[in-house]
Amino acid sequence: MESLHNHKIHIPLFSLFFLLLHFSSLHFLSLAYAQPDKYFVNCGSKADVNLNDRVFTADSSSGFLCSDSEKSRAIESTNQARNLYQTARIFCNQSHYEFTIAENGTYIVRLHFLAFSSFSVNLSSALFDVSAFHTVSNFEFKLLNNFTAKNSSNSALIEEFFLAIGPGSLKLYFTPQGSSFAFVNAIEVFLAPLEFSPQNYSSSFPLVLRKTYRVNVGDQEITPDDDKIWRKWEQDDSYLSDLNPAKEFRSSKEPDYEGGEHNNLATYGFVGADNDSIAPDLVYQTATLMTDIPKGLSSPFNITWSFSVRADARHLVRVHFCFIFGSPGSIVFNLYSNGNFIKKVGGPAFGLYWPFYHDFVLSSNRSEFINISIGPSKDTTYNNSFLNGLEMLEIIEGQALSNPPASVCNMKGRKKIKVGLVVGSVIGGLSLICILIVGILFGLKYRKAKHVETSEWSPMLAVGGGSTHSRLTDGTITGSPMNYLNLGLKISFAELQQATNNFDTKLLIGEGGFGNVYRGTLLNGRNVAVKRGKRDEKGSGQGFPEFQTEIMVLSKIRHRHLVSLIGYCDERSEMILVYEFMEKGSLRDRAAGGIIHRDVKSTNILLDENHVAKVADFGLSRSGPLDETHVSTNVKGTFGYLDPEYIMSQQLTEKSDVYSFGVVLLEVLCARPAIDTMLPRDQMNLAEWGMLCKKKGLLEQIVDSSIKNQIDPSSLRKFSETAEKCLQEDANDRPTMGDVLWDLEYAFQLQQTAKHREPHEDSTANASSAFVLPNIQRFPSVSSTINIDDLALPGDDELDTTEVEVFSQLRVGDAR
Incomplete structure (x- = not known):
């Protein structure tokens, strides 16, 4: 001992x-100065302005502005009218406003811009970025990029965002581009009503929503004066693709919000609006519905709204409904996006004047338009459909930072305290x-x-918290500081014990070189995968570099196809990593620039409940210098996936991962492991055997029998050609992963084209194709062989996520 x-x-x-900080904020709380979570700032002004019952405080005395006199100055418009856009604050260098956040919730942030001309500067020439930084979570969000407020109407631009944050400081940074400058006229930061996020759904990482469209369907514009949280709703006429099939309808009866809370709605994937903070009464009292079906047209037709969006962006769409005409039980219709079926609306579970809504997420799939359509279902007895309102918000994913952006704070404007x-x-x-x-x-x-009496490796009682001593905050094995790690991701050992029932072997879902992986449930109800590092009895520190690397890499990057790091624990000499739980297991289970992963294999590619693939296990990854083509390192990885050139030369390159991925492609195709010692010697190594069969023209014979008859020959040819290029012995002959992606998408298009040629029934059969915009045609990489007969027809855009109330991702609650 x-x-x-x-x-x-x-x-x-x-x-x-x-x-x-924590205890001083609790002691003598009644004597401390406390700001409410509601901030309205009149920028560049010395006077307050009242707008729509909001008092915008002059930023010169508010204490929110953090900038020295050389970096910012106040300017005044030549127009002498006294209003919110009479003044502006301009910035020559990066500066920020800082707001204290006292409680968890969804915060609305509005930035006001009017590019007026003053005696000294024309604001229409400003070009700048705006970002938000939350001090506790250490997440930064790029709100506006290369932004200019110049517009043809010379009217004010109001940019609106929704941020899910907890206690801490919210900093809004204004950063000029090049030799230009930044400016802002007014800022709003306030806590949205609790009912705005109806369900508690915690996201795996913070996100921000940027409002792109908010439309009152079927009636005129709604001004901020008539909205409980000062939102503006546009009229929908300009977005209708065709005015002929649409007509407006209005009801004078007020929405029945108590009826809208009816529990039956949840079983149909809808949420009842329980008050007018979700949308004003005017939204639910008006609608656009179908006109009478024209003579000679036997099949139903649709109403379509078309919206211009940023290519490759993901959007949250909220559609509002309220039955204000007819009998709800007799009206059933379908909701579509770009011709794809989204949701069936109506039926006996819905009541008259009940307001309700549905949220879903769409990817633009490189198109610059998103179409939303409604049309009667075949189940209806009354051929009609309608829509009351629509909101579209772009999803902005944040990135973790070890330190906030640098900025000098001017303390002169702070509130005076005795x-x-x-x-x-x-x-x-x-x-x-x-x-x-x-x-x-x-x-x-x-x-x-x-x-200290015992050091044996055994489960501990799930009641003790233990020491919070952290090796990561003290230093690395070599003694270098580790303070750049995201401490906001730390999870206590006691919570992880409780989450895994004291690391119960019944919850064991995987084993690896680093340690065992358990399924667990955090206090907020979230399912996670808990990877507990093996005990280092010799005290050699073996395994700690992998633990450290994993945290450093995954705490700074978020991607749809990377398994997210939820947190970590390093108490009691523990090395525990907590990841999002991937419901469908690893890719192997389903097949029976700057980071080199070094261990790409099917067991490190996990699938979530929607079969979205994500790469995991970055313990062996390396961040190679950008000015070098390779990294000298000891050979590590998994036999059967290792790049032969890497084994021979010990020179690790980004093409090493390409080789490993080629092996994964063969695994998917043949449904067999990379190494199978039970097979004859010439068939043991899948990469060698697969390439030999490819050269002999026999690859079709080793394709998994369960999918052999489903693969289009052209698609199989392109897929196998891609795998062959990945598995070239000379790394210079291998494609980049970008080229691999293009080739695989091309193979997928060939497969989809073959499927579309076959007769089949589809839930979107009633959708009008007149307004469906095709995908941008993708072609294989330059190094590919193109066969004219293989060219695929454009396919429909696909839904990215469905059946979730995504607005509720903005609720923080107990989520980490």
């Missing part, structure tokens, strides 16, 4: 600083902290003495 004096009690400086109150609060707070620290030190020492 190790002696007690070897276990020194160590509390990192960061922890003491956190205690200082010195006596400050001194009293600090002295009282420090006194309390001293008492707490002594108690914590004594408690930790006592706990260490109690637990």
Whole structure:
């Protein structure tokens, strides 16, 4: 047993600083100055302005502006009318406004811009970026990129965002581009009503929504004066693709919000609007519905709204409905996007004047348009359909930062607080902290003495919290500081014990070189995968570099096809990584620039409940220098997937991952492992055997029998050609992963074209094809062989995510 004096009690400086901030904010709370979570700022002004019952405070005295006099200045319009857009704050260098956030929730951020001319500058020439940074989560969001407020109507532009954040500071950065400058006229930051996010759904990482469209369907524009949270709703006429099949309808009866909460709606995938903060009464009292079916037209027709969007962007769409005419039980219709079926609306479960809505996510799939259509279902007894309102918001994914952007804060404008109150609060707070620290030190020492008697590797009781001592915050194995890791991702050992039922073997879902993987459920109800590192009995630190690398890599990047890191734990010499749980397991189960993964294989490609693939396990990954073509390293990886050139030369390149991915492609095609020692010697190695069969023209004979008859010959030829190029012995002969992606998408188009030629029934059969915009035609990479007969016809855009109330992803709650 190790002696007690070897276990020194160590509390990192960061922890003491956190205690200082946390407890001083609790002590003498009634004496401290506290801002409510509602901020309205009149930028560049010395006077307050009232707009729609909101008082916009002059930023010169508000204390929110963080900039020195050389970086920003206030300007005034030549127009002498006193309003919100009379003044502006311009920035020559990066500067920011800072707002205190006291509680969890969805926050609405509005930025006001009017490019007026003053005596000294014309604001229409400004070009800049705007980003948001949350201090606790350490996430940054690029709100506006290369933004200019110049527009043909010379009217104000209001950019609106929805941020899901918790307590901390929200910093809004304005960064000029090149030799230009940035400006803003007014800022709003306030907590949205609780009902705005009806269901508690925690996202795997913070996200932001940017409003692109908000439309009142069937009636005139709704101004901010008539909206509870000051939103503007446009008229829908300009977005209708064809006015002929549409007519407006209006009801004077107010929406029945209590009826809209009816539980039956949830079983149909809808949410009842329980008050007018979801949308104003005017939205639910008006609608656009179908005109009478023209004579001679036997089949139903659709109403379509067309919206211009940014290519490759993902959008959340919320559609609002309220039966304000006819009998709800007799009206059933379908909702479509770009010709794809989204949802069936109506039926006996819906009541008259009940307002309700549905959220779904769409990918534009490189198209610059999204079409939303409604049309009668074959199940209806009354051929009609309608829509009351529509909102479309672009999804902005944040990135984790180790440090906030640099900016100088001007303290002159801060609110004045009496010195006596400050001194009293600090002295009282420090006194309390001293008492707490002594108690914590004594408690930790006592706990260490109690637990140091045993060091065997065994499950621990799920009640003790243990020491929070962290190797990652102290330093790396070599002693270098690790303070750039995202401490906001830390999860206590006690919570992980509870999540996994004390690492119950019944919850074991995988084993690897690093350790065991367990299925767990966090306190907020989220399912996760918990990877617990093996115990290092010798104290050699083996495995810690992989643990460190995984956190550094995955805490800084988020991608649809990368397994997200939810958190980590390094208490009690533990090395535990917590990931999003992938419902469908690994790719192998389903087949029976800057980062080199180094261990690409089918077991490291996981599938979620929607069969979306994500790459996992970055413990062996390397971030090679961008100015070098290779990295010298000891050979690591999995036999059967290793690049032969890497084995021979120990020179790791990005093409090494390409080779490994080629093996994965053969695994998918042949449904057999990379190495099978039960087979004859010439067939043991899948890569060698597959390429031999390809050269002999026998590849079709080793294709998995369950899919052999389903693959189009042209698609199989392109797929196998792609795998062959990946598996070239000379790395220079292999394609880039970008080329591989294009070739696989081309093979997929060939397969889809073959499917479309076959007669089949589809739920979108009633959708009009008149307004469906085709995908941008994709061609294989330059190095591919193109066969004219193989060219695929454009396919329909596909839905990215369905059946989720995505607005509720913005609720924070207990989510990490």
